[in-house]
Amino acid sequence: MLHKWYNNTLTEDELKEFKLRDEYDDLVKIKENTDHLETPTFDKEKMLTAILNDSTKNKPSNVIKLHWFKYAAAITILIASTIFFWPNDKITKFNTSHGDYVSAEFPDNSIFELQGNSSLKFDKETWSQKRIVFLEGNAIFEVVKGPEFLVKTQNGDVRVLGTKFEVNESMDTLEVSCYEGNVEVNIFTKKITEQLLANEKLLSVGESTIIQKSELVKLKSVTLNQLIQELQQTFDVIINKSNININEKLSCNFQKQNLANALETSIKTLGINYSIENNTVTLTK
Amino acid sequence: MSTHPLCQEQTFSTIFRTYADTVFNFVYYKSGDKEQAKDITQEAFMKLWQNCASVTLESAKGYVFMTARNKMFNNFEHKKVQLKFANLNHSERTNENPEFILEVKELHQKIEEAISNLPEKQRIVFLLSRIDKLTYKEIAKILDISKQAVEKRIYNALDTMRKINKNIR
Numbered sequence: 001m002l003h004k005w006y007n008n009t010l011t012e013d014e015l016k017e018f019k020l021r022d023e024y025d026d027l028v029k030i031k032e033n034t035d036h037l038e039t040p041t042f043d044k045e046k047m048l049t050a051i052l053n054d055s056t057k058n059k060p061s062n063v064i065k066l067h068w069f070k071y072a073a074a075i076t077i078l079i080a081s082t083i084f085f086w087p088n089d090k091i092t093k094f095n096t097s098h099g100d101y102v103s104a105e106f107p108d109n110s111i112f113e114l115q116g117n118s119s120l121k122f123d124k125e126t127w128s129q130k131r132i133v134f135l136e137g138n139a140i141f142e143v144v145k146g147p148e149f150l151v152k153t154q155n156g157d158v159r160v161l162g163t164k165f166e167v168n169e170s171m172d173t174l175e176v177s178c179y180e181g182n183v184e185v186n187i188f189t190k191k192i193t194e195q196l197l198a199n200e201k202l203l204s205v206g207e208s209t210i211i212q213k214s215e216l217v218k219l220k221s222v223t224l225n226q227l228i229q230e231l232q233q234t235f236d237v238i239i240n241k242s243n244i245n246i247n248e249k250l251s252c253n254f255q256k257q258n259l260a261n262a263l264e265t266s267i268k269t270l271g272i273n274y275s276i277e278n279n280t281v282t283l284t285k
Numbered sequence: 286m287s288t289h290p291l292c293q294e295q296t297f298s299t300i301f302r303t304y305a306d307t308v309f310n311f312v313y314y315k316s317g318d319k320e321q322a323k324d325i326t327q328e329a330f331m332k333l334w335q336n337c338a339s340v341t342l343e344s345a346k347g348y349v350f351m352t353a354r355n356k357m358f359n360n361f362e363h364k365k366v367q368l369k370f371a372n373l374n375h376s377e378r379t380n381e382n383p384e385f386i387l388e389v390k391e392l393h394q395k396i397e398e399a400i401s402n403l404p405e406k407q408r409i410v411f412l413l414s415r416i417d418k419l420t421y422k423e424i425a426k427i428l429d430i431s432k433q434a435v436e437k438r439i440y441n442a443l444d445t446m447r448k449i450n451k452n453i454r
Contacts (some may be wrong), residue, residue: 027445034415037370
């Protein structure tokens, strides 16, 4: 009833009844006095002009507008030995200190999120022809379709055509996580070529490489300790490794579906026996 | 393939002129800060313009309000809100005697005071309804709440206003 009155949809009879209420006078006062209130004004046309002339707006071609995100892009990662020299005058640079976080856009609306303790720089002027980013540390990229997009790090390069992925590099480590689209990683020094799909990940630390695919995990020259860590994480088990030399090196693959099969194709290759009890695996020589 | 409608300046301008005031008011009701309301309105439409290709005409309104809402979550430190309104109804009757004008001014101040003192949720809904003359359904959509919630908040706002008014008198 109150709502009907408030929205002026009461019938005459209903209105008569409503008027008998104690609070009617107050309500009318409130309603009448708030009927013609006006908020502060602002210059709309000026704002509109500012928006339409916004220089950060770029208009990609129609195909890109509608479908860029659908393009599963191929990405190539190259380990390059060249060091890049940058002219200092026209470089845009971002730095983050520990615990810091910066999110910003490149001139073409591609997005990056720079994590703590990282630095990122790129050349604004040549961006439209060649998109090159020099990265130290950790950043997430979301790239719109366009010319070659290259992330250069001291451990290797990432080439992108349009996808979302993360590159984390430090010292002798390269970590690539693919969130959308797909990625091809080439590590020439290790002779590794690997396609990463969404939610897959490659980690290269020193000599060893760990590749987490959706179905299986590939390990190359890892220590037994690293293998055990991977198995524990993948199958959510505890692995009891007393009496075993955990620094022994090996290469192996294991499927993610079945723990016994995985142990068979990994641990067994080192001549180590295992027994499974509930959530605990015990390794014996 | 034809250009996306929202990316045409004319279409975008129409959308802007239609909704800019309500977006501005919506932020103003929440913060009581005119400059901030201006900034957020501009940012929200800027974002729409930048992403014009991926937003359909039908969802443009919702997109702008959603952006404005999110910006507010990020930006606000809620200080005490003091809203100011012009009251057209009363400024029209300037030929009344001075005593009456004073009374009207006082009442207007009381109303401003009462509105500013409403809890934020009630205030936004109440003012979107009173000033922007939006229907319950439209308010529900903007705030992403149910129509019943809007009804409840209007009811509570009227109730609160009544109580505040009593105390002032």
